Amino acid sequence: xxxxxxxxxxxxxxxxxxxxxxxxxxxxxxxxxxxxxxxxxxxxxxxxxxxxxxxxxxxxxxxxxxxxxxxxxxxxxxxxxxxxxxxxxxxxxxxxxxxxxxxxxxxxxxxxxxxxxxxxxxxxxxxxxxxxxxxxxxxxxxxxxxxxxxxxxxxxxxxxxxxxxxxxxxxxxxxxxxxxxxxxxxxxxxxxxxxxxxxxxxxxxxxxxxxxxxxxxxxxxxxxxxxxxxxxxxxxxxxxxxxxxxxxxxxxxxxx
Ligand SMILES: [Zn+2]
Numbered sequence: 001x002x003x004x005x006x007x008x009x010x011x012x013x014x015x016x017x018x019x020x021x022x023x024x025x026x027x028x029x030x031x032x033x034x035x036x037x038x039x040x041x042x043x044x045x046x047x048x049x050x051x052x053x054x055x056x057x058x059x060x061x062x063x064x065x066x067x068x069x070x071x072x073x074x075x076x077x078x079x080x081x082x083x084x085x086x087x088x089x090x091x092x093x094x095x096x097x098x099x100x101x102x103x104x105x106x107x108x109x110x111x112x113x114x115x116x117x118x119x120x121x122x123x124x125x126x127x128x129x130x131x132x133x134x135x136x137x138x139x140x141x142x143x144x145x146x147x148x149x150x151x152x153x154x155x156x157x158x159x160x161x162x163x164x165x166x167x168x169x170x171x172x173x174x175x176x177x178x179x180x181x182x183x184x185x186x187x188x189x190x191x192x193x194x195x196x197x198x199x200x201x202x203x204x205x206x207x208x209x210x211x212x213x214x215x216x217x218x219x220x221x222x223x224x225x226x227x228x229x230x231x232x233x234x235x236x237x238x239x240x241x242x243x244x245x246x247x248x249x250x251x252x253x254x255x256x
Contacts, residue, residue, distance in 0.1 A: 001044055001045055001144045001145065002044070002255060002256075003042065003043070003044040003147060003166075003167050003255075003256040004042070004043050004044075004253055004254065004255055004256065005040055005041070005042050005043075005169065005171075005191070005193075005253070005254050005256055006040060006041045006043070006064050006066075006251065006252070006253045006254075007040055007193075007224070007226065007248045007249070007250060007251070007252040007253075008036070008039040008040055008041055008050075008054070008056075008057075008060035008061070008063075008064055008066075008250065008251070009035065009036035009037045009038050009039045009054050009056055009060055009250055010035050010036075010038060010225075010226040010227065010228055010247075010248035010249060010250060010252075011035025011036055011037055011038065011227070011228060011250075012035075012037075012038075012080075012197055012198075012205075012227050012228060012229040012230075013037065013078070013079070013080040014080075015035055015036055015037055015056065016033055016034065016035040016228070016229075016230045017034075017230070018230070022230065023230060024229070024230025024231055025230065025231050025232070025233050025236070026230050026232070026233045026234070027233055027234075027235065030233070030234055030235060032234040032247075032249035032250075033233060033234050034250060035228060035249075035250055036054060036056035036059065036060055036250055037054035037055055037056050037080040037081075038052060038054060038080065038081065038173045038174070038226055038227050039051060039052045039053070039054040039056075039057065039060060039081075039084075040052075040171055040173075040193070041064065041066055042147060042166065042167075042256075044141060044144075044145045044146075044147055045141075045144065045145040046068065046070070046145060047070050047140065047141035047142075047145035047146070047147060048066065048068050048069050048070050049069075049070060049071050049072070049073060049140055049141075049147065050069050050071070050072045050073070051072075051073045051074075051075065051164060051171060051173075052072075052073075052074055052075055052081040052082070052173070053072060053074075053081070053082055053083070053084040053085045053087065053088060054080060054081060054083070054084050055079065055080065055083045055084050056084060057084030057085075057087040057088075058084065058087045060250075061087070063250070063251060064251055068091060068094065068095070069088065069091050069099060070099075070140065070141065071099065071100045071101070071102065071140050072088065072099060072100070072101040072102070072129075073101075073102050073103070073134065073149075073162075073164060074101065074102065074103035074104075074107045074111075074134075074162070075161050075162050075163075075164075075173055075174055076104075076106075076107055076156055076159060076160070076161040076162065076174060077103075077106055077107040077110035077111070077159075078174070081173075081174070082107070082110070082111060082115075085111065085115050085118060085129075086115070086118075088118070088128060088129065089118075089128050091128075092126065092128035098127060098128055098129055098130045099128065099129055099130070100129075100130050100132055101129050101130065101131055101132065102132045102133070102134040102138075103131070103132075103133075103134055103162075104133070104134055104153070104160065104162055105133065106159070106160070108131050108133065111131070112131065119131060134151050134162060135151070136150065136151055136152075137149070137150050137151075138151075147166055147167065148166060149164055149165065149166045150164070150165040150166070150185060151163070151164055151165070152165065152178075152182045152185060152186075154172055154175040154177065154178050154179075154182070155175065155176050155177035155178070155179075156174045156175055156176055156204055156205075157176055157203050157204025157205075158204070161173075161174045161175055163175065163178070163182075165185055165186070165189075166256075167190070167256040168188065168189055168190040168191070168256070169189065169190060169191040169192075169193065169256050170185075170186055170189055170191070170192050170193065170194075170220075171193045172192075172193065172194050172195060173193070173195055173226055173227050174195055174204070174205065174227060175194070175195045175205070175206055176195075176202070176203065176204050176205055176206060178214070183217065183218065186218050186220075187218060187219075189218065189220035189221065190220070190221050190222065190256070191220065191221070191222050191223075191224060191254065191256065192215070192218060192220035192222070192223045192224070193223075193224045193226055193248070194206065194211055194214070194223060194224070194225065194226065195211075195226060195227040196208055196211045196225035196226065196227065196228065196232070197227055197228070197229050198229040198231040198232060199231060199232070200231070205227060208232070211223070211225065211245075212245075215244075215245060220244075221244065222244055222245075222246065223244060223245040223246070224245075224246055224247075224248050224252075224254075225237060225241075225245065225246070225247045225248060226248045228247060228248070232247070234247050234249060
């Protein structure tokens with residue numbers, strides 16, 4: 001059975017354009033520069049796994065015609081990865097059961113503190129989510145639809161974020177450093193989907209030159225740049241990156 005990955009969003013925390021209409025260096029006429037906040041969907045048959053609930057989640061699911069979500073993995077607690085959580089209510093109403101979410105300890109406590117109504121019934125509104133700690137190795141789905149995952153902890157400035165590895169693909173959307181001890185898990189990748197915020201360095205994200213250095217070490221077959229800030233125009237990246245590195249765009253679909 002085939003496994004697909006859809007980049008639902010590849011923009012940095014404020015998206016491109018920003019809510020005030022600012023496009024930065026991105027050409028507003030190129031639709032591939034229209035970037036919602038970072039999120040991906042991995043699908044195998046009816047097994048649909050969402051990574052992160054961005055504030056654009058409803059729009060992303062409608063645009064990519066996603067009809068169901070089986071489980072949700074979180075990378076970290078920041079607003080651009082979590083604040084679309086309310087849109088998961090649709091799947092409680094559809095499936096009449098709670099959706100399992102997986103995250104590290106800090107992210108789970110952030111979600112439970114700030115979106116308590118999703119986890120505990122209140123005022124007649126049912127709890128819609130079940131919280132689970134993410135393991136270093138796990139599987140989601142049943143039978144032929146099962147997908148195996150590994151998780152690694154990476155640095156994202158002063159906090160940690162989780163990178164997910166599945167089907168010879170790594171998804172690391174928010175990262176400023178990866179411990180060399182995890183490099184062996186990132187070798188022989190078919191797809192390396194990696195944070196590439198901008199050209200200038202940033203304390204919490206990889207910049208373009210840092211990604212190039214990492215790609216030289218890990219040598220994945222294809223690198224897909226995500227979490228793109230308005231400094232990085234799609235055509236600029238396409239022209240200036242080596243052919244094995246490509247910029248993501250919203251609704252990009254790949255066969256894993
Ligand atoms: Zn973040």
